[in-house]
Amino acid sequence: MDELNKNRDACRKGYVFSVDALLAIFVVLILIASFSFFSSRSKSEAFPLMSLQIRTNDVLVTLDKLGYLSGKSSSNISLFTNRTLGSSVGWQMDIEYYNYTEANNTFKLASALHLGDNSSNPDEIALSTRVFLVKNATNVTNYGRVMLKTWSRWR
């Protein structure tokens, strides 16, 4: 009888040990899986935003050098920006034109353009600003400041 009880105890202990080991291995596997998932994810997400930031800077430089910003044409600026950034990128642009008064040494807002998508409120954006001059044949007629905000529509 004692022998039988000893065997039963041994079986119970073995079973408990197995369950215990199973649970421990399960926890370790979950930790490893979580680590590998998050470590590879963070690296792949670091570059799209940098790429978007570079493209955002490029748009402002080319808009300025092509004379679109000084031309003050909303349609030309919007068309160029849409074509350059493509449909996968949302954007919003604020352009301000200032008059400079030398006597007071002040800049006064003359006009402003608000272009692009005003309804979106994305979490992650690229932002670029640029200051430019509007000239006629001989003089500077306005001083301008432009801010371009872009974001990926696929996120």
Next chain:
Amino acid sequence: MLVATIVFVVAFAGFIMLSDRAYRDTLSASKFDGIAIAGTSITESFVGSGGVPSDWETNSSNAQAIGLADSQNYLSHAKIKAFTLMTYNLSKTKIGLPPGIDYRFIVVNMSNATLYQSGVVLNKSQTITPFRRSIIVNGSPAELRLILYG
């Protein structure tokens, strides 16, 4: 005992598989990072500098660094032409492309018509990483595309 052994073997196999996958992911991410850094750096040199020496296009074999710009994002026709006429291996060395990575260089206008191109088109199934920069060439807007194969 039998149950414990089976559980151990299954768990160990799972561990090996996960470790292998994590290693491959890390290796792949590391290679991607290298390509991304190279592409960003090369395109920045293209659109942000005129190269070293500044008139390298007159004798491209003596170029120390390749730059294609007259001013920021305003590219020189002569420099682009000189770059596209360089032999492939020489151009790879001059732009500082790491070994094992190939490139395709294209400039298109706003209608997507090709203005300049050089480099290779690969048929092999390799990772393709494109880089695009908005530029001005010959007074008109265009897009520079650098595609790296690794």
